[in-house]
Amino acid sequence: MINALSTALEKEVEERSGEKPRLCYQCGKCSTGCLFNFAMDILPHQVMKLVQYGQRERLLGSHTIWICASCETCTARCPNDIDVARVMDTLRAMALEGGVAPAERNIPIFHRCFLGNIQATGRISEPVLMGAYKTLSGDLFSDIGLAVRMLKKGKIKLIPSVVRGSREVRRIFREAKE
Numbered sequence: 798m799i800n801a802l803s804t805a806l807e808k809e810v811e812e813r814s815g816e817k818p819r820l821c822y823q824c825g826k827c828s829t830g831c832l833f834n835f836a837m838d839i840l841p842h843q844v845m846k847l848v849q850y851g852q853r854e855r856l857l858g859s860h861t862i863w864i865c866a867s868c869e870t871c872t873a874r875c876p877n878d879i880d881v882a883r884v885m886d887t888l889r890a891m892a893l894e895g896g897v898a899p900a901e902r903n904i905p906i907f908h909r910c911f912l913g914n915i916q917a918t919g920r921i922s923e924p925v926l927m928g929a930y931k932t933l934s935g936d937l938f939s940d941i942g943l944a945v946r947m948l949k950k951g952k953i954k955l956i957p958s959v960v961r962g963s964r965e966v967r968r969i970f971r972e973a974k975e
């Protein structure tokens with residue numbers, strides 16, 4: 798339950814996510830299980846604490862909220878049933894809505910390209926996805942060797958296909974936006 802001592806940030810996160818960061822007792826299980834903890838500037842259990850302390854700018858401007866891959870390992874490990882991944886997702890949405898420049902510039906670009914590809918055809922086409930991502934991010938050549946190896950092994954399908962229910966997929970996107 799939200800009480801009188803809750804910070805504005807804590808109240809907002811709780812209302813939007815339905816989760817209760819206040820219940821976190823800092824056991825650290827979420828952070829030790831996180832596969833991406835090595836790349837984070839704030840570990841998941843620290844995120845819970847900073848939400849309690851109302852550290853909005855620090856959290857919304859962090860690398861962590863963009864490094865988080867929503868794998869839900871933290872959620873599964875939490876002895877207090879806090880959906881940590883959902884809290885991360887909520888903070889990401891708050892950062893986007895608040896116009897906070899993402900600390901990891903290319904990750905939101907990748908998200909947009911991925912979703913745009915799904916919305917258009919109902920499935921991912923690697924060449925289309927990577928073409929869009931590389932163009933928008935300006936990171937043109939960093940994986941070129943890997944791309945060539947994958948092409949040689951037939952791992953990349955050059956001609957994109959459209960799923961049968963693509964119209965349905967577009968409708969889902971439309972309704973989600975509304």
Ligand code: SF4
Pocket residue numbers: 827830831832833834841864865866867868869870871872881882885
């Ligand atoms: S959901 Fe995010 S924070 Fe949680 S374990 Fe996965 S990557 Fe780490």
Ligand code: SF4
Pocket residue numbers: 820821822823824825826827828841842845874875876877878879881
């Ligand atoms: S696992 Fe749950 S209780 Fe433990 S630190 Fe993480 S969020 Fe807090």
